[in-house]
Structures are given as C-alpha cells and as structure tokens.
Amino acid sequence: VVQSKGAFDETIRGIMNLKSVGAEVEIRVVVHKQTYEGLADLSDFIFRNLTFVDHVTFMGLEITGFTRANMDKLWMDPYDYRSELRAAVQYLAAARINVSVYNHQLCLLDGSIHQYAKRSISDWKNEYAEECGGCSLRNKCGGFFSSSSLAKSSHIAAFQ
Known part of the structure; x- marks a missing residue:
C-alpha cells in the first residue's frame, strides 16, 4: 500500500528485531478501499509467520492529512467491508492471537465481533452522530472521529 519497494520486507525485519529484544509488538491495520480485500490473506500471513506478535488491531480510517x-481512493462505507473484517477478526481470534477493532461504530x-470492538478514539476528538442519540450501546461504541463529517456510513442506526 505504501508503494515503496522493499517496505514490506523491511517492516517484517523490524517486527522480528523488536521481538528479538523483548519488545511488545502490535500490528495496526488501517482498513480502507485499498486494504479490505486483503484482510483474509493478511490474517493468514500473520497466523503463519507472526504468531509471536502481542496484538493485531484493525482500525477504521481517520479522515485527516493525506x-x-x-x-476517492481510500474511503468506503465500513458497512461494505463488514464481512471481510468479521472473517479476519474471527480467524485471528480462533488462532489465539490477541485481536481488536478500533475506530468503528458497533452498528x-x-x-x-462486537466483543473485539474497543472505544479507542480520544475523548477530545470523539463524537456521535445524531442517529446515535437513543442508542442502547452508545457507551460501548467507538463513536466517530470529529473529522468524520466528510464521510459517514448510510447504515448508522441506534440499537434499541
């Protein structure tokens, strides 16, 4: 995704080096239009080659910077990749790899995979949509980045 020759191999060497000196390693995967189709393959790669990592986190896209x-190249409705995300999370969980989902709305x-979803957005940049007003799971939901006003799922719906 970074389009830099050798970046993947360099990253893997860095992860291996960190573990060799006893560091905790968390792999954070930002899910977007260019990555969602590869979540199953990535999860399988992690299971087969990086079982020693301490945590794998699948993260929703924060709309800042680049x-x-x-x-148009990155954002897609998270509802549209929910099956790929579910499969990746369940695969890693079944492999006993610590896995979480950050920056996503429960609905x-x-x-x-609700049990893997964490409230991870800092309070100062976390907001909730108008549709979330009467949601019974709002206190467990990740909410939205304040920068999310540029794009929002059409599937946001309060749990009753």
Whole structure:
C-alpha cells in the first residue's frame, strides 16, 4: 500500500528485531478501499509467520492529512467491508492471537465481533452522530472521529 519497494520486507525485519529484544509488538491495520480485500490473506500471513506478535488491531480510517486529499481512493462505507473484517477478526481470534477493532461504530460491525470492538478514539476528538442519540450501546461504541463529517456510513442506526 505504501508503494515503496522493499517496505514490506523491511517492516517484517523490524517486527522480528523488536521481538528479538523483548519488545511488545502490535500490528495496526488501517482498513480502507485499498486494504479490505486483503484482510483474509493478511490474517493468514500473520497466523503463519507472526504468531509471536502481542496484538493485531484493525482500525477504521481517520479522515485527516493525506486521507482528505485521497478520499476517492481510500474511503468506503465500513458497512461494505463488514464481512471481510468479521472473517479476519474471527480467524485471528480462533488462532489465539490477541485481536481488536478500533475506530468503528458497533452498528456497522457484524454482531459476532462486537466483543473485539474497543472505544479507542480520544475523548477530545470523539463524537456521535445524531442517529446515535437513543442508542442502547452508545457507551460501548467507538463513536466517530470529529473529522468524520466528510464521510459517514448510510447504515448508522441506534440499537434499541
């Protein structure tokens, strides 16, 4: 995704080096239009080659910086990748790899992975949509980045 020759191999060497000196390693995967189709393959790669990592996190896209300039190439409705995300999370969880989902709204996730969703957006940049007003799961939901006003799922719906 970074389009830099050798970046993947360099990253893997860095992860291996960190573990060799006893560091905790978390792999953070930002899910967007260019990455969602590869979540299953990436999860399988992590299971087969990086089982020693301490945590894998699948993260929703924060619309800041270069993301704003590349919205058409990156943003997609998280509802539309929910099955790929569910499969990746369940695969890693079944492999006993610590896995979480950050920066996602519960109403957009498959219910089977709600337990992996964390409230991870800092309070100062976390907001909720008008549709979230009467939601019974709002206190467990990740909410929205304040920068998310540029793009929002059409599937946001309060749990009753």
